[in-house]
Amino acid sequence: MGVLMTHKLCAAAEGVVLTDDEIAANFGDLHKPLNAIQAMAAADHCIYCYDAPCITACPTSIDIPTFIHQIRTKNVDGAARTILSENIMGGTCARACPTEVLCEQACVRNHGGEEPVEIGLLQRFAIDHLMAKGGKHPFERASATGKRIAVVGAGPAGLSCAHRTAMLGHSVTIFEAKPKAGGLNEYGLAAYKMIDDFAQREVDFLMGIGGIEINYAHPLGGNLSLRELRDTFDAVFLGVGLGNTNRLGLDGEDKHGVLDAIDFIEELRQKRKKADMTVGQDVVVIGGGNTAIDAAVQARALGAAHVTLVYRRGEDAMGATKFEIDLARTNGVVVEPWAKPTAILGGKAVTGMVFERTARDAKSGKLFGTGDTFEVKADMVLKAIGQKLDATALDGLDLAAGKISVLDGFVTNISGVFAGGDCVKSGEDLTVQAVEDGKQAAHAIDAYLKS
Amino acid sequence: MADLGCTIAGIESINPFWLASAPPTDKYYNVVRAFEAGWGGVVWKTLGEDPPxxxxxxxxxxxxxxxxxxxxxxxxELISDRPLEVNLREIGRTRKEWPDRVIIGSMMAPIDEQAWKELAIKIANSGVHGIELNLGCPHGMCERGMGSAIGQVPDMVEQTTRWVREAVDLPVFTKLTPNITNILWAAEAAKKGGAHAVSLINTVNSIVSVDLDAMAPTPVVGGKGTHGGYCGAAVKPIALNMVAEIARSPDTRGLDISAIGGIENWRDAAEFISLGANALQVCTAAMLYGFRIVDDMIAGLSAFMDEKGYRNIEEFRGLATRNTVDWNAxxxxxxxxxxxxxxxxxxxxxxxxxxxxxxxxxIEYHVAADGKRSFTxxxxxxxxxxxxxxxxxxxxxIEMRPVDNGKPYVSWPEHPLNPMKAAQ
Structure with missing residues (x-):
């Protein structure tokens, strides 16, 4: 995707306050959806490769050439079914996937010096077409098996697992800690990627398969134990995500204005009117992943006059894709690589941050502080330095490297208990990977229940 | 710069690009616009007896x-739906205003000697350079015994051609239908009847699509459809073959050919000329893009000829005919x-x-450890x-590379594996 497609915000300059309308416009669609004419032209760019590299690059192995061919033949609902048969959250993935490092990077058109096929936008075109029509859910459940499955967490992994196991004929009960389903789709992705309440519309669509019940405000722990679930249900799937965040380890992290970026994003996502969200004038974001970028760009979209994104390593080591970093820069975010936080300034409320320049030792590759420091004024600090597993209610499970340890088939050390998504180590920490984990775990559960 | 002038049936034209008898040549207004755009000639939309x-x-x-x-x-669409007199008057006027451009009068009539001769004389008197017999229209008119109903019967092709030859002292073009078994039978009949040239191909019998909501072939007329005449790029291969057949057959050699069928650009034009066409007729491409397309036809053909060193059309006309042979050769x-x-x-x-x-x-397919795909x-x-x-x-x-196997030319009739040869 070229720079032309980056979303340009109404950026606030110092002392100029954005109007509510400007803020609302800033939270419009990041990528404009294709209309039917554009979709046909985009589809025509696809060569219909054999054993296509884009399929291999997709964590859910969507048969991309086939669905694009179906768009070309005007069998658009058929295209949507092709996508959904591998990825029931194809709608979210079309919006949120970093396609520039997945399917579109693998597109053979790149080899010819051409732009890749706009796979993400074509996928959205197909899914939106099917969902706009409404009507019957595109898949049917197999005859009832009588088996009951508990799914913990209604995020992408849990919902994907629930949908697939329900489709295979099992009955599913989901236990979700929050008041809404969708997980990071609902609470974590940038608002301009998921406009018009798409996460909830997708949950409703997915539930159309039938056989799935969701219990909200039911976190694991407290009244709900893993042991009890294991005893009551035929199988359990854990898609609990990463409930805790990393800390800077500095004094003053509890100062007013110092927040976890994911909390900032979650609150923003839940605001119906984005102008109601509080944002600082001078915002510092710490971290180099997509969460950091999402927080930084959205802070600008809300009208923050200065947003500085500080990352301790070089730009090439950032978890965010080049497209995301460009998006931040295009929208006035100052990106400061090679610096680490050393102090939080201020009294009750934060007033600034002190950073020390870093460098990498050429021999060992280790990062070290150079001793040079600089100060950045801040009335809001957003920490996006990673999340970690909340293991408090996961007694009896083997963990490895801070995640739930699973074998092939996403089976844990406890028989009948499976896990997937961000709480295990599978592929990249992306929605699309969580959907794949849930799908694969569902088949493993099905095999387990039949054995 | 190459000379694009050509001669067909004794008629000289400033370039080989004429508009075929069809909606674009329906009336004075269109034809004048075509001449302003640079077309060398037109075949006026087919005229019939009144009432229109x-x-x-x-x-x-x-x-x-x-x-x-x-x-x-x-x-x-059928032939001209305007009164004969109006068309003839407009032809006369256009001829006077555009003396260096060719106008051919296209005609059709029921299979009746007097009808053909009287209509031919009326058209000739309007000042046309020649007359084209429309024996190809495959829809509507054929249900009235005209168009392809005549063109599909070689005896009638010969008869109508002869009637027009007898009636007027002008070059006669017999326009052939491709909706037949063997184009040579019709071409030979035209030659026997005295045609100076054949024009081909007329449109191909077709249903281009079915409207799956109306459950009727398109174009849908009040819920029903009928087969129509297919034209445009798709029919070019059919036309190229038929032109080549006539150009290389000993029985039709010497007939001038006005080639028609999917000519959209200079390259198409050069291909037809290389297979023996003396001049060309275009319709669909003009209907898709307007008369302006002739600019590139002229410039492109001229550039091609300059590049190849052909000073005029005759220098490359038919060069590919000699290389068009039977499979057995x-x-x-x-x-x-x-x-x-x-x-x-x-x-x-x-x-x-x-x-x-x-x-x-x-073609073998390998995927390397790094994911790189290769095809051999x-x-x-x-x-x-x-x-x-x-x-x-x-x-x-992907290049097709001829193999130098050192083996001599051998045709199938001479081939050792040919059982017919073994039987000899």
């Missing part, structure tokens, strides 16, 4: 490709193999799957069919 015909609404159907490009269109010892240039390959795999599923399993031709299995080179999306990526 009545046309229906919804007249054209289309055959689109996936990108809405037009592969071909068909039409169910092909060299059985010729061999060619596909070669895939790895530097140009974008790894789409289309060549592999096409060969694997539908040809000779001669197995020479022993490659029969030189060209399929991979044709479907490859990258120009010049």
């Amino acid at each position: 015909v009545v046309n229906v609404a919804s007249r054209y159907g289309v055959h689109h490709d996936a990108g809405r490009g037009v592969i071909g269109i068909n039409n169910i 092909l060299d059985m010892n010729f061999d060619t193999k596909a070669f895939i240039n790895p530097d140009k390959c974008i790894e789409c795999g289309r060549c592999h799957i096409a060969c694997e599923d539908t040809s000779h399993q001669a 031709v197995v020479d022993e299995d490659c029969v030189g069919c060209n399929l991979c080179a044709m479907i490859c999306p990258v120009p010049d990526c």
